[in-house]
Amino acid sequence: MKVTLIIIIITLIVIICIQYVKNSKTSKDIKYIRETLQHIVEKGSTERIKLFTSDDEMKQLLTAINKLLDYNNNNITKYNKAKISMKKMLSNISHDLKTPLTVILGYVEMLKLKSEEKVMADKIYEKAEEVLDLINKFFDLARIESGDKKIQISKVNICEICRTTILNFYDTLQVENMEVLIDIPEKDIFVLGNEEAIIRILNNLIFNAIRYGGSGKYLGLVISDEETFAHIKVIDKGKGIEEKYKEEVFERIFTLEDSRSKSYQGSGLGLTITKSLVEALGGTIHVNSLPNVKTTFSFTLNKLNY
Structure with missing residues (x-):
């Protein structure tokens, strides 16, 4: 009777210990996943979560998380490419528009020398300058954000x-x-x-x-x-x-x-x-x-x- 009781007690202790170890391992795994995800978000890295486990549910969770990370990384890559492309396009458009506008302003300067055409020429010149100013702003912003405009500190x-x-x-x-x-x-x-x-x-x-x-x-x-x-x-x-x-x-x-x-x-x-x-x-x-x-x-x- 005493031997049976001792065996039961030992068995219960072993079961409790196994469950504790399992729960402790799960808790550590969850903590690792949380800290890794936090690092990925804060640093904007493209890494995936790597964890060796025999728990089937944990494996399924890791697979789902890594798929989401891959999907997010692909979207970020596409967004960055589109952003760079747009900035380069704005920069090119700004450059292409500035040249003819500068020529127009030169001709208007010549027109302003004739008094009877001066009023009209002044208005044309004013509006052309406004457009040129806007283009310069677009051009500057595109260069700053794309990194083309280096600012010496x-x-x-x-x-x-x-x-x-x-x-x-x-x-x-x-x-x-x-x-x-x-x-x-x-x-x-x-x-x-x-x-x-x-x-x-x-x-x-x-x-x-x-x-x-x-x-x-x-x-x-x-x-x-x-x-x-x-x-x-x-x-x-x-x-x-x-x-x-x-x-x-x-x-x-x-x-x-x-x-x-x-x-x-x-x-x-x-x-x-x-x-x-x-x-x-x-x-x-x-x-x-x-x-x-x-x-x-x-x-x-x-x-x-x-």
Whole structure:
């Protein structure tokens, strides 16, 4: 009787141990699958999940997961190829259109010399310049996003660049009778950047503040000296941007007149290019807006602390 009881107890213990080992193995396998999937998502890798197991259900699950991963990788590859192809097409179209437009502008310049044709020539010239400007923006955006436009990063004085850039808008700000606040530290602040790119970023943001926020008769340019980065803000007190549009203003073809004023027309590419340039410099850009009170476009650039 005692021997039988002992055998039963031992058998139960063995069964419990086997079940524990099995459950423990399953738990480890699930943890491995979860961590591998997380790594694949975060790194955007094309690897598959490899796991040796005798569990039929686990094998079926792994097969299904790997099929989904293969399907997703194929879609990503097709998307990237289509994206590169589209960017190259835009770049080629932009280049092909610029040449005849430049020639047209040259002929219009000649027409403008004759007084009786000057008015008409001025209008043609103005519209041709608008088209050329749009093409240049398309061309620049395509080159930046495709990696064709290499931006050289070096040590630049952000304070000096901001002072010079805002001075270029002096006449416009005077004509518009705008109150101007310039808060730039006297000491030099050096960042990792590119002078040409930063000037273009500032020009776009200041131009938009005047064009779309001019009703507030206020423009601010502020630099904050943070520990590891410089924080640059362009501020206006115009009509502002509605909350529902704040996430869209940096998207291509979205125009600020959608959210501010219907009386102004834009290409919808200025802020997209601005964001691309900021990110190419290793920075970030954001917008905060309280309509008719304060709208702030701010971007950061990494500081050089030596």
